[in-house]
Amino acid sequence: MNSLAFQHPWALWALCLLPAVAWLALRGRRGAVHATGTLGLWRRTLETPRTEPPRARRTLPLSAWVALAALVFGIAALAHPTAQAAPRVGPAWTLVVDRSPSMYLPAPTDERSLATLGLASAGAEPRAATRLELAVRAAARMCESAGIPPESRRWRSDGPLGKSEFVGPLPPEDWFTAPTRGLDPLGASPTPFESLDRSDCIWVSDCEPRTAPLFAGRVCSGARTVPGPVAQDGATLRVWNGVGLEDSTVERRVLRVDRGLPEPLRRFAAVWAEARGFAREEVEPEGLDAFLPDRHALDLVGAERGSGPAQAGTFFAPEDRVRFSATGFEIALAREPGPGWEPWGRLEDPEGRRLTVVRRRLGWVEFSFESLAPRTQDAAPFAVALGELLDGAVVAAPEVLPWSERAAVGEACFEFPSEAGIRPGASAGPRGGPRPVPPGGAPRGQSLVSWFAWAAALLALGGLLLASRGR
Amino acid sequence: MDSRRAHRPSELAPRAGHFPPGFEARVARLVHEAAARRRTPREDQAGAAPRLQGAGGEFAGRRRYRPGDDLRAFDWDLYARGQGEHVRITSPESGERWCVVVDSSASMGVGARTGAHGGRPKLELAVQLAYGLCALGLSWGHQVSLAAGERWLSLSSAADLPLARAALAELPWAGRAELAPWFGRPALARVRRWILVGDLLDLEPRLIAGMAAARRRIDAVAVLAGIEWAPLEHCGGAVKWLDPESLEELEVHVDPGRARDYATALGQHLEHWRSALARTRGMLLLARADDDFEPHLARYARTCP
Numbered sequence: 212m213n214s215l216a217f218q219h220p221w222a223l224w225a226l227c228l229l230p231a232v233a234w235l236a237l238r239g240r241r242g243a244v245h246a247t248g249t250l251g252l253w254r255r256t257l258e259t260p261r262t263e264p265p266r267a268r269r270t271l272p273l274s275a276w277v278a279l280a281a282l283v284f285g286i287a288a289l290a291h292p293t294a295q296a297a298p299r300v301g302p303a304w305t306l307v308v309d310r311s312p313s314m315y316l317p318a319p320t321d322e323r324s325l326a327t328l329g330l331a332s333a334g335a336e337p338r339a340a341t342r343l344e345l346a347v348r349a350a351a352r353m354c355e356s357a358g359i360p361p362e363s364r365r366w367r368s369d370g371p372l373g374k375s376e377f378v379g380p381l382p383p384e385d386w387f388t389a390p391t392r393g394l395d396p397l398g399a400s401p402t403p404f405e406s407l408d409r410s411d412c413i414w415v416s417d418c419e420p421r422t423a424p425l426f427a428g429r430v431c432s433g434a435r436t437v438p439g440p441v442a443q444d445g446a447t448l449r450v451w452n453g454v455g456l457e458d459s460t461v462e463r464r465v466l467r468v469d470r471g472l473p474e475p476l477r478r479f480a481a482v483w484a485e486a487r488g489f490a491r492e493e494v495e496p497e498g499l500d501a502f503l504p505d506r507h508a509l510d511l512v513g514a515e516r517g518s519g520p521a522q523a524g525t526f527f528a529p530e531d532r533v534r535f536s537a538t539g540f541e542i543a544l545a546r547e548p549g550p551g552w553e554p555w556g557r558l559e560d561p562e563g564r565r566l567t568v569v570r571r572r573l574g575w576v577e578f579s580f581e582s583l584a585p586r587t588q589d590a591a592p593f594a595v596a597l598g599e600l601l602d603g604a605v606v607a608a609p610e611v612l613p614w615s616e617r618a619a620v621g622e623a624c625f626e627f628p629s630e631a632g633i634r635p636g637a638s639a640g641p642r643g644g645p646r647p648v649p650p651g652g653a654p655r656g657q658s659l660v661s662w663f664a665w666a667a668a669l670l671a672l673g674g675l676l677l678a679s680r681g682r
Numbered sequence: 683m684d685s686r687r688a689h690r691p692s693e694l695a696p697r698a699g700h701f702p703p704g705f706e707a708r709v710a711r712l713v714h715e716a717a718a719r720r721r722t723p724r725e726d727q728a729g730a731a732p733r734l735q736g737a738g739g740e741f742a743g744r745r746r747y748r749p750g751d752d753l754r755a756f757d758w759d760l761y762a763r764g765q766g767e768h769v770r771i772t773s774p775e776s777g778e779r780w781c782v783v784v785d786s787s788a789s790m791g792v793g794a795r796t797g798a799h800g801g802r803p804k805l806e807l808a809v810q811l812a813y814g815l816c817a818l819g820l821s822w823g824h825q826v827s828l829a830a831g832e833r834w835l836s837l838s839s840a841a842d843l844p845l846a847r848a849a850l851a852e853l854p855w856a857g858r859a860e861l862a863p864w865f866g867r868p869a870l871a872r873v874r875r876w877i878l879v880g881d882l883l884d885l886e887p888r889l890i891a892g893m894a895a896a897r898r899r900i901d902a903v904a905v906l907a908g909i910e911w912a913p914l915e916h917c918g919g920a921v922k923w924l925d926p927e928s929l930e931e932l933e934v935h936v937d938p939g940r941a942r943d944y945a946t947a948l949g950q951h952l953e954h955w956r957s958a959l960a961r962t963r964g965m966l967l968l969a970r971a972d973d974d975f976e977p978h979l980a981r982y983a984r985t986c987p
Contacts, residue, residue, distance in 0.1 A: 243917065243919075243920065243921055243922060244921075244922045244923075244924050244931070245909060245913075245916070245917055245921055245922070245923060245924065246789075246791070246792050246923075246924045246925075246926050247789075247792055247907075247909060247910055247913075247923050247924070247925070248789030248790075248792050248804075248881045248883040248884075248906070248907075248910060248925070248926070248927075249883055249906075249910050249944075249948065250923050250924075250925040250928075250930060250932055251883070252883075252944060252947045252948055252951060253923050253932055253934050253944060254932055255947050256934070256940060256943045256944045256947050257932070257934065259943050259947075272918065272919050
């Protein structure tokens with residue numbers, strides 16, 4: 212459904228002439244004089260009661276109505292009408308927001324990037340602190356330019372923090388806050404931009420995606436080089452200074468292990484911590500409440516017992532790569548159903564019932580095993596499976612981001628979605644030139660000037676024909 | 683400035699009527715056919731035309747011969763004595779006196795509007811019919827008088843038709859209709875058949891009743907313009923009607939309902955005329971200004987006794 216917009220709306224003031232034209236038509240209608248020799252008969256006719264309702268006496272002739280319609284179309288043509296895409300009802304545009312770690316790095320402040328995003332003139336606005344803020348602000352401005360109302364903007368994030376959606380003018384505040392415990396680069400999955408290449412989608416990121424969209428619009432904040440730590444290996448912190456790497460010595464990060472865990476788990480944790488360069492601390496469950504803002508890597512804790520009794524059976528690691536003989540109980544899942552929890556493997560008792568006995572989230576792994584033993588003599592599969600479990604839950608070191616996140620990966624970009632899927636530069640790959648749409652203006656609709664002008668001309672012609680026939 | 687004059691339609695400008703090319707030939711052919719139909723078998727055997735003017739009447743005098751005169755009335759005695767070419771004039775006995783009266787009032791100009799509604803004025807068809815009626819009466823042996831405008835002509839033979847044509851060709855539409863005084867002229871007291879050609883809108887049918895007492899037959903041809911027959915075909919909505927003779931104006935909203943009322947009134951008016959004429963054994967022909975004269979003239983010739 213399209214709506215009508217006028218580039219020269221001041222021309223519509225000429226519509227005020229219509230009443231005057233109608234009045235003139237009525238006046239001219241009264242003044243039409245015809246000679247007749249039957250005036251006496253007409254006078255006699257007037258003396259007889261009317262057979263038609265008198266309300267029809269002062270109506271304009273059809274030709275005058277047609278002429279007025281021609282005038283309306285002519286004036287509308289002068290106002291340069293264009294057909295605009297009407298605001299859609301419901302979530303019409305999906306704004307796919309990249310919330311990878313690099314999006315929380317400082318935003319570019321150069322005028323060129325801001326001009327590309329159409330934010331240069333917004334001097335009164337506070338400068339965006341992060342790339343995410345800058346990109347989201349530009350995306351919101353694109354929505355406003357395209358006439359997408361706030362209730363039709365669906366913000367979507369498919370990052371390492373999980374998929375979440377929000378409908379409104381801007382994403383919720385917590386999206387802009389970098390996770391205080393850091394992010395796990397190993398568990399990070401890229402935002403699935405390619406699966407959302409539709410004309411009702413906007414890709415919001417700091418750099419151009421690997422594949423240029425055919426239909427979706429895109430807003431890139433631009434990504435300049437941000438030096439900083441890129442890795443920590445034990446007590447060594449590797450810092451990229453923009454040119455090369457510098458090593459510095461820092462305190463090791465800590466793996467805390469609940470003393471109540473089965474012996475095989477505690478022994479494996481010791482080996483894994485040594486291999487990863489973490490310091491290991493065995494603590495009582497109460498000691499896990501102590502907050503380690505910078506040194507915390509992972510906590511291995513015993514889960515609270517659920518309602519059922521402990522069951523003996525076989526534990527299957529994910530994808531059934533390894534099996535344990537284990538005894539455990541159902542974790543009280545309902546106690547903390549917050550986001551980020553992920554069950555890991557399953558315990559099947561001889562009767563085929565399945566229990567969740569292991570779950571993890573970032574920086575935290577819970578076990579409800581009472582006993583645990585590999586079913587084979589080869590301990591390697593056991594170690595590999597548990598190693599993957601812990602690697603997927605470990606918290607990244609604060610401020611440590613992979614080099615790929617810190618490197619400069621592109622300029623700012625600002626492109627509206629393409630209905631036809633034809634976009635200049637699309638074939639040029641991810642570095643293709645931006646679409647030549649001025650950031651300061653709304654996308655121009657199809658001009659209807661010629662249609663309105665033709666309609667006015669045809670109506671005027673019809674009016675003349677009708678007038679010539681006395682209608 | 684007179685506002686009424688400002689709105690005056692172009693058709694009110696006086697203009698002389700005219701005859702189309704070949705008009706006389708068309709009239710002659712039609713009159714010849716009508717005369718042939720009226721000729722009895724006995725008359726055909728005799729090879730005579732007793733209805734010719736003067737045939738069988740009392741000698742009334744002589745006049746100069748004009749091309750087209752009946753050679754049977756040629757006075758050979760005077761020619762033999764070298765006194766010129768003359769024809770004998772006799773008072774008719776088998777024939778009767780006709781008088782064709784043409785209404786040339788200003789209302790007969792209706793229909794001549796220029797532009798989109800352009801057409802023929804009523805007077806144009808009226809003068810053509812008048813000429814044809816004169817020719818028809820002469821061919822049947824009647825003495826015909828033609829009254830048009832301010833003057834009248836006495837036509838005694840087909841040779842006088844050019845005079846009638848000249849009088850009619852220059853006849854303008856102007857003024858008011860003054861048809862009634864013709865009936866009281868002493869020179870036309872012996873007229874037995876009056877034929878009125880006009881719009882019949884200025885005469886009251888009551889007048890015809892008085893004529894009936896004098897044993898006069900009155901026929902009439904009502905010529906009306908298209909806008910008078912069917913006003914809704916030419917205009918609609920608010921219309922200001924103007925009477926060309928009195929220059930009176932009347933604003934009327936012409937819509938289908940009003941047009942029906944008008945058609946009813948017009949029908950009643952013409953029906954009054956028809957009944958009034960019937961009391962004189964006369965008939966009423968209806969014509970539209972844009973019509974050809976021939977169908978109407980042929981109809982009159984067919985139905986006229």
